[in-house]
Amino acid sequence: MDKCLILVLGVTGDLGKRKLIPALYNLLATGQLDGCPIVGAALQSITSDQVLEQARPYIDQFDPVVWQQLHHQFSYLPIDISNLQDFKNLFSLVQAQLQLYNLSKKILVYCAVFESLYLSATAALAQVGILYKHAEDDLEWCRVVYEKPFGHDYKSVRILNDVILQHLNEHQIYRVDHYLAKEIVENIAFVRFTNRIFEQLWNFNHIEWVQIILDETLDIEGRGGYYDRYGVIKDVVQNHILQLVALIGMEQPLSLSGSAICDAKAQVLKSISCQDGILGQYQGYQNERQVAQCSSTPTFAALRLEINQPRWQGVPFYVKTGKVLGSKQTKICLKFKSTQEIGSYNGLISANYLTISIYPQAGFDLQINAKQSQVGHDIVPVHLNSYYSAGVFVPQVSRAYENVINDIRQGGRTFAVRMDEIEFSWSVSDQIERLQLPIFPYQPGSFGPQELIEWQSRWAFVWY
Numbered sequence: 001m002d003k004c005l006i007l008v009l010g011v012t013g014d015l016g017k018r019k020l021i022p023a024l025y026n027l028l029a030t031g032q033l034d035g036c037p038i039v040g041a042a043l044q045s046i047t048s049d050q051v052l053e054q055a056r057p058y059i060d061q062f063d064p065v066v067w068q069q070l071h072h073q074f075s076y077l078p079i080d081i082s083n084l085q086d087f088k089n090l091f092s093l094v095q096a097q098l099q100l101y102n103l104s105k106k107i108l109v110y111c112a113v114f115e116s117l118y119l120s121a122t123a124a125l126a127q128v129g130i131l132y133k134h135a136e137d138d139l140e141w142c143r144v145v146y147e148k149p150f151g152h153d154y155k156s157v158r159i160l161n162d163v164i165l166q167h168l169n170e171h172q173i174y175r176v177d178h179y180l181a182k183e184i185v186e187n188i189a190f191v192r193f194t195n196r197i198f199e200q201l202w203n204f205n206h207i208e209w210v211q212i213i214l215d216e217t218l219d220i221e222g223r224g225g226y227y228d229r230y231g232v233i234k235d236v237v238q239n240h241i242l243q244l245v246a247l248i249g250m251e252q253p254l255s256l257s258g259s260a261i262c263d264a265k266a267q268v269l270k271s272i273s274c275q276d277g278i279l280g281q282y283q284g285y286q287n288e289r290q291v292a293q294c295s296s297t298p299t300f301a302a303l304r305l306e307i308n309q310p311r312w313q314g315v316p317f318y319v320k321t322g323k324v325l326g327s328k329q330t331k332i333c334l335k336f337k338s339t340q341e342i343g344s345y346n347g348l349i350s351a352n353y354l355t356i357s358i359y360p361q362a363g364f365d366l367q368i369n370a371k372q373s374q375v376g377h378d379i380v381p382v383h384l385n386s387y388y389s390a391g392v393f394v395p396q397v398s399r400a401y402e403n404v405i406n407d408i409r410q411g412g413r414t415f416a417v418r419m420d421e422i423e424f425s426w427s428v429s430d431q432i433e434r435l436q437l438p439i440f441p442y443q444p445g446s447f448g449p450q451e452l453i454e455w456q457s458r459w460a461f462v463w464y
Contacts, residue, residue: 011040023401224290363387
């Protein structure tokens with residue numbers, strides 16, 4: 001794997017201290033970042049040691065030897081994104097670290113800043129020479145990672161991309177959705193397309209509905225300025241949830257490689273329509289810091305989507321997500337159509353369900369029917385399952401951000417979302433906004449608005 005310099009812009013923010021620094025620590029712990037200098041930059045005027053100490057509470061399995069190694073390889077420079085001289089100083093630090101580690105110019109830039117700063121940060125990095133256009137097969141390279149959300153609607157994402165392409169070629173740009181780097185999510189396509197028992201039944205003839213649930217117990221955690229601008233549709237539905245819909249709904253790709261899967265997902269994303277939905281806002285949201293007192297930004301959404309393709313004719317995709325709910329869970333569930341009753345057996349025959357659980361316990365569960373015992377003819381549901389925690393798949397499941405960093409170092413695009421996918425996703429998001437769905441209040445710690453009960457009754461289903 002290429003040794004390179006890793007530059008994290010916005011390293012003191014939530015993403016930097018909670019996810020990226022712990023991921024870099026874990027990569028160091030497994031020997032995958034030996035000889036790779038790490039440079040952090042952000043607005044705060046603090047020392048390198050103080051930056052790392054802010055991230056210390058988020059590091060599992062702390063090892064003082066690895067921690068010392070991280071201190072040794074990490075450098076920090078306070079910068080103001082509006083100050084070009086700060087970027088010139090950053091360029092000097094990057095050059096010095098490359099020389100110190102005897103590395104050729106191979107630089108991975110992770111933009112862990114607000115989306116509104118992507119353009120100015122990219123332009124400044126290009127102006128001082130940290131970023132530059134190069135051919136895809138050049139031995140020296142620079143690659144830039146942009147986290148979701150990329151843009152805030154269909155129009156803005158086109159403008160953002162056009163400006164970034166003035167400074168970089170497409171192969172240097174990585175618009176990532178870290179959810180795709182979760183081991184269980186990456187495994188969805190493999191389980192689906194390498195098992196004939198699933199793929200032959202994966203259509204409207206056999207599936208009654210699909211549910212995707214991404215419930216959170218946390219509030220907006222002091223991110224009022226960001227969240228009040230985006231809300232739950234743009235923050236979660238437009239990216240994480242629609243990507244999961246695409247993975248479940250796509251046709252079989254030509255291969256299970258990144259580009260082929262992107263092709264298949266794009267065909268789904270451009271075919272999604274929202275039929276109905278209900279929105280909510282948790283009580284107390286308007287009292288959060290940097291949130292408008294009369295804000296109508298939704299923090300909860302339950303939507304009925306459809307994929308307008310022959311495979312999914314008439315099959316609803318019910319999706320639900322929200323803040324400050326009663327439990328944290330992320331899962332995908334497919335309900336298969338019920339079989340005809342068999343008169344000589346007792347009890348109701350349940351439908352079959354396939355559940356792909358992402359959190360809290362990652363794994364697969366298939367509910368089937370079987371006879372309960374040797375005596376009698378009682379039919380009962382039986383669960384066939386495998387979970388990552390049981391060590392069925394790998395001894396230790398790798399983590400999302402470690403996967404993202406390693407994949408991009410190798411020039412892979414497994415977890416990058418292609419530009420056409422993003423455009424189609426924003427089209428769906430814009431469509432949902434045009435519906436002007438009703439917004440209802442809900443109590444923190446509840447399942448969502450009380451009106452959700454009537455809404456799901458209207459569509460004759462329950463959340464699994």
